[in-house]
Amino acid sequence: MKEIIDIVAAYDEAFKEGKKTALAIVVQVEGSAYRRAGARMLITEDGQLTGAISGGCLEGDALRKARMVIMQQEPLLVTYDTRDDDDAKLGVGLGCNGLIHILIEPINDHLHNPVSLLKKIINNRSHAVLVTVFSTEDRKATQPGTILCLTENKHIVARGENLPYYDNLLNNASRVLENHRSETINYTDAIEYTAFVEHVKPLISLVIVGAGNDAIPLTKIASVLGWEITVVDGRPSYADPARFPSAKKVVVSKPEQALSHIIINEWTAFVLMTHNYNYEVALLKELLPVRPPYIGILGPKKKLERILGELEEGGMHMTEDRLSRIYGPVGLDIGSEGSEEIALSIVAEIKAVLSSRNGYSLKYKDTPIHNVHLKIS
Template identity: 70%
Template sequence: MKEIIDIVAAYEIAVKEGKKTALATVVLVEGSAYRRAGARMLITEDGQLTGAISGGCLEGDALRKARMVIMQQEPLLVTYDTMDDDDAKLGVGLGCNGIIHILIEPVNDHKINPIILLKAAITARDNAVLVTLFSLEDRKAPQPGSCLYLTNDQILPNGLAILPYKNELLEDAKNALNSRRSVITAYQGYTAFVECIKPLISLVILGAGNDAIPLTRMAAILGWNITVVDGRPNYASVERFPSAKKLVIAKPEKVLESLEINEWTAFVLMTHNYNYEIAFMKDLLPVNPSYIGILGPRKKLERMLDELEENGAVITERNLETIHGPVGLDIGSETAEEIALSIIAEIKAVFTKRNGRSLKYKTTLIHSI
């Protein structure tokens, strides 16, 4: 999602400067590649690149082809076969061993274009599906490109109505939305990359001490929506937390009134104030957020849960699954920056349903599509 945000921002700058642009999207990968389907890059006519479709080995050639797309105003499907001797030089720097299909679309000033669909995905607070259609069988055939954006409450078609298989495609998009999984499907000589785009993680940090500063900085690099909460206005300030989207100065029982919480919201409690945190936890537990991280030793968490139960709080199995204390992955963290890294890594692993183990022990593909 961070890449999409950067691309949309770069596009808006290009529009203000009167520059023409094209959008390159990795739509299909066969074998191994540095980036998977869904990787994107915006190219301006003067050669500015935002985003990435590889580790740097394909961008130069893609730039040349994108300029042709901008000039002709027609989408183009480009294939790089890094298993072939002639194309191997493109991937040799990364050890790529796969076939990468990239669709390059001109971004014109039509009412709906690929960037409009990406902007809709940014503003959605729920899962969304973006369908990109292309032809592998006949590369001279029209390449429809980004033709549909779908959420539970919004549909943005982009040329979908003229497709003879529009009903099938729409049904497959709805299935992908429900299953929350991207898929590749085929229709009468065309292939569709039906991409499930997940919303940004919203990180709520309870505590505005110095150790919260590197946590907000790292979360900002990932593009997460950051809220910092504290009862002390001199701590929770814009000067100390410039990357926070929102600052909340409140007593613990008033904090939730200021927040919008969904399944993509993560909480990290690091106030170093036990009474503040236990008062907040009393209100937070019934909300059942997807992630609660608590800084400090395990005995602190055990004491907190015992006291909450003694005072009538109901702690469910779901609560125990989502509470992470001590917070973070075990990477040997000591400094505030290292602790922030371990927390960010654990939150990412939880939301992507991964175990946080080293990839060297993974026996299956890193990416499913």
């Protein structure tokens, strides 16, 4: 999502300056590659790049081809075969072992151009699906490109209604939206087309309860990832927007009213770090019934046990579901010392939990790093 946000911002700036642009997207990967399907990069006519489609080795060649796309105003499918040991044939040092298909689309003033669909994804703030159609069978054929956006409220934005397989595309997009797993699907018209039906996850929202100095590095690291940050504290002198420039919202509130300022969904993580025991007890009493996926609590385990015991004595039943959402002491065990390293461990744990991962070294992972999306013929 961070890449999509950066691309939209870069496009808006280029549009203001009257620059023409193109969007490159990795639509299919066979074998291994640095970036997977769904990676994007915006290219301006003067060579500015936002996002990435590789580790840096394909960008130069993609820039040259994007300028041709901008000039001709026609999408272009480009394939890089890195399975050949002789990378010099491509003029790039790839160091990968796969077949990478990249679609480059011109961004024109069409109401539903690819960037406008990306904006719909950002504004949606929930799960969504993007559909990009291309043909590897006939590269000279018309490449339809990114033609459909489907959001969780079933709002449809499309420019491919005239395609003979549009209804099938829409049905498959609905399935991906329900399953939260991208698919690659083949369709037959006069020639064979492939659709990359991409599931796009929502933006992570981080709510930091506590505006002390140790919250500052946490906001900085989370902002690098593009997370939406809210800082909450009952002390006006601490909850000062000037202290947290990367936070979208800084709220001064009593614990009983704090949640009224926050939209909570399955991608909202809370970190309680007020160093105020009574504030955190009161807030946790409000928070647990709402069932956010992650509640991190800074401090020793004895403090957490005392908080939970006090809440249970007050009549709140600590169910297994509620306890499973609480992470305390907060963060992964990486030997953190100091607020910056603690912030790093907290962000890493949140990302692991929301991605349903265990947070151990990839060295010990026996399966592929990335989830492989379904291929349906």
